[in-house]
Amino acid sequence: MSQDHDQTETTQRTLYSDGPMRAAQRTACVVVIHGEGLGRRLDIGGLPVRIGRTPEADLQIAHKSVSRQHCEIRLDGDRYVVRDLGATNPTRLNDARLEHEQALVDGDQITVGESILKFISHDSVEASYHEEIYQLAIHDALTDLCNRRHFCEMAEKEIGRALRHQRPLALCIIDVDLFKPINDRYGHIQGDDVLRGIATIIRAHARSEDVAARIGGEEFALLLPECDLETTRECAERLRLAVANTSFEIAGDQQQITISIGVAVLAPDRESRSALMATADAALYRAKHAGRNRVCTEA
Numbered sequence: 001m002s003q004d005h006d007q008t009e010t011t012q013r014t015l016y017s018d019g020p021m022r023a024a025q026r027t028a029c030v031v032v033i034h035g036e037g038l039g040r041r042l043d044i045g046g047l048p049v050r051i052g053r054t055p056e057a058d059l060q061i062a063h064k065s066v067s068r069q070h071c072e073i074r075l076d077g078d079r080y081v082v083r084d085l086g087a088t089n090p091t092r093l094n095d096a097r098l099e100h101e102q103a104l105v106d107g108d109q110i111t112v113g114e115s116i117l118k119f120i121s122h123d124s125v126e127a128s129y130h131e132e133i134y135q136l137a138i139h140d141a142l143t144d145l146c147n148r149r150h151f152c153e154m155a156e157k158e159i160g161r162a163l164r165h166q167r168p169l170a171l172c173i174i175d176v177d178l179f180k181p182i183n184d185r186y187g188h189i190q191g192d193d194v195l196r197g198i199a200t201i202i203r204a205h206a207r208s209e210d211v212a213a214r215i216g217g218e219e220f221a222l223l224l225p226e227c228d229l230e231t232t233r234e235c236a237e238r239l240r241l242a243v244a245n246t247s248f249e250i251a252g253d254q255q256q257i258t259i260s261i262g263v264a265v266l267a268p269d270r271e272s273r274s275a276l277m278a279t280a281d282a283a284l285y286r287a288k289h290a291g292r293n294r295v296c297t298e299a
């Protein structure tokens, strides 16, 4: 009994000893709990945040039921308020139409088009839970790079941004050469280690604004905002060389592994994600047919 009591006292002291700091770290957030964007979280600090379909929104929900600028949440004194931005499909708060501006309380549900967001007023186990679930949902379990679904979402977002600001955007599709013989000889578990090793090299070559993903079994993608064809080709060449110069230890053997890369940039005849990916894929196909271990750019 007395031990339990001591523990309670210690816990309370630990929790409350840095009271002012805890106040400073307090962060409200909204989490998408239903519909498009499921699991995504938007932290709300001192600056207003906007939710909408536009890629410029702080939380983009790319669904036709959502207006480009749908609603805004901001700190007003010591409370958070939500206001509709003239959405075609007006914002709802706890299933009632939002009137002008309304204060939010913990657990409130904000309906934006067909998505429902939950307002969480401060750092909590629940907010961390949503964050963890979201991270699991967007990452590839084997390599910890983005998974294909999240990559496609990010590519759509970056294409929208690049077109709007007339900025370049490039894509590399990367495929491991002759990976089947590695699997056949050493087994899938060792093959998985090789994929993890290649993912580590790709991550090391990506800038913070690039999106690196595993988009298929032994296929990866790297999206490079603000990069033109020549810069991307050079970057892809550095990546190819880095893999080719790495000695992979597989079941005690030292093995050289190579990759082939197809590069494409956004252009007027390919302004959609599928067209951009198809062009990079075609370049990759040429790299494979030209003998592998090489970078080919769009024709």
Ligand SMILES: Nc1nc2c(ncn2[C@@H]2O[C@H](COP(=O)(O)OP(=O)(O)OP(=O)(O)O)[C@@H](O)[C@H]2O)c(=O)[nH]1
Residues within 6 Å of the ligand: 175, 176, 177, 178, 179, 180, 181, 183, 187, 188, 189, 190, 191, 192, 195, 216, 217, 218, 288, 292
């Ligand atoms: N270990 C492992 N292997 C995988 C995974 N996903 C796909 N593969 C294997 O990757 C291999 C791909 O083989 P292929 O498509 O024939 O291509 P390749 O042997 O790499 O030859 P090229 O692409 O023509 O250079 C197959 O053996 C798949 O089983 C995975 O998650 N882990």
